[in-house]
Amino acid sequence: MSANRGYHHGDLRAALISASFEVLAECGLQRFSVAAVARRLGVSSAAPYRHFPDRSHLLSAVSAAAARDLRAAVIAAADEAGGDPADRLAAAAGAYVRHVARTGAGLQVIYAPELYTLADDARREHTRALMTTLLDLATATGPASYQDAVLLVEATIAVAQGYTTLWSDGFFSRNDSSADDVAARAVQAARMVLTPPETGCSNQTVRID
Amino acid sequence: MSANRGYHHGDLRAALISASFEVLAECGLQRFSVAAVARRLGVSSAAPYRHFPDRSHLLSAVSAAAARDLRAAVIAAADEAGGDPADRLAAAAGAYVRHVARTGAGLQVIYAPELYTLADDARREHTRALMTTLLDLATATGPASYQDAVLLVEATIAVAQGYTTLWSDGFFSRNDSSADDVAARAVQAARMVLTPPETGCSNQTVRID
């Protein structure tokens, strides 16, 4: 995995995907460029095109990897959250915030419009699995219908994405809020969106601690 | 300002700001360019630089206008929402979604990192007024502290921004969901985040109706 002598990488393809996450985390999708990824790896700007026909195909591979990793993070967070279905779904919001803070590859990347026309079965499969996982978590909370389960997933993702955007756009002062702080706030907010207001609700306002 | 002659605009400065919103709505901040704004107005790519020293200063003026318009929309939506403080704050989320869908200038533009170093008193004043308005709405819901009011504003904006991003990134199928549909969902979700779960809560899951 290290930079090698001469000019060769052991596995430039994998290295390109990995480095793409770093570029995304630092620059965002807006300023993502194949050239920047190549620079980061110390290879020429032409080298990536031996492994991906164009920028979109690289991004598609990144999207697939991001969906796979995010799904794993969501599952892990849900299992850590315990048995309550709403807690488990809300935990997915926290996993999302932390994942995007770390990798820079959120829904903007995973569902980037420019990838929609691309035929990439691996990516399709990973994004489908991610959505299935989220829908399963939502269904477990006992919505009245499949439609409602979809709305619950939407709400959860919207909360997570909202806090993520606020954080990455610098709306929070970076010094005051770590990614984990923001993730905790997202979980709290998601939990409230998902909570049928009846028994055992203790919070009066949105709080971190 | 000046008279119209030949290719001239009466007020190119104002026209540039207005056209910037259209470019933002179509391309997003990522692909926003001074050149595209000029093209849209049928003027040369050099013309904007007679009115703004550089791209950042144009964006700063756009940011100020966006903050002013968004604040007006928030106030109007709150007044329409009636007397309940939580309803009024939740209505701000809907106003935000509709505003961004229409103008393309959300927090990513209003609080764009590249504008932070710029000294633009007009913009500062408008963004400050917007935040004050939101904090006033939050304070009216009776948070335990100023800190909590800030957190309520954050939660409201996060929900609104989340639904907005999901919509603009094509996560919803455009055919199934209009901007107003999405705004309604955002209001519903925001209302639940803001609701202390005690009396009179009827919704079991997130619904539009």
Place this chain on the structure above:
DNA sequence: GTCTATACTCCGATAGAC
């Protein structure tokens, strides 16, 4: 498989004519 070199496009910004 990676390099160098290059063609092309787009953008930001400036200079000078009118």
Place this chain on the structure above:
DNA sequence: GTCTATCGGAGTATAGAC
């Protein structure tokens, strides 16, 4: 105040050497 013309830089992508 706007135009034409132009420079410099960055990015995508290709061609051909090794």
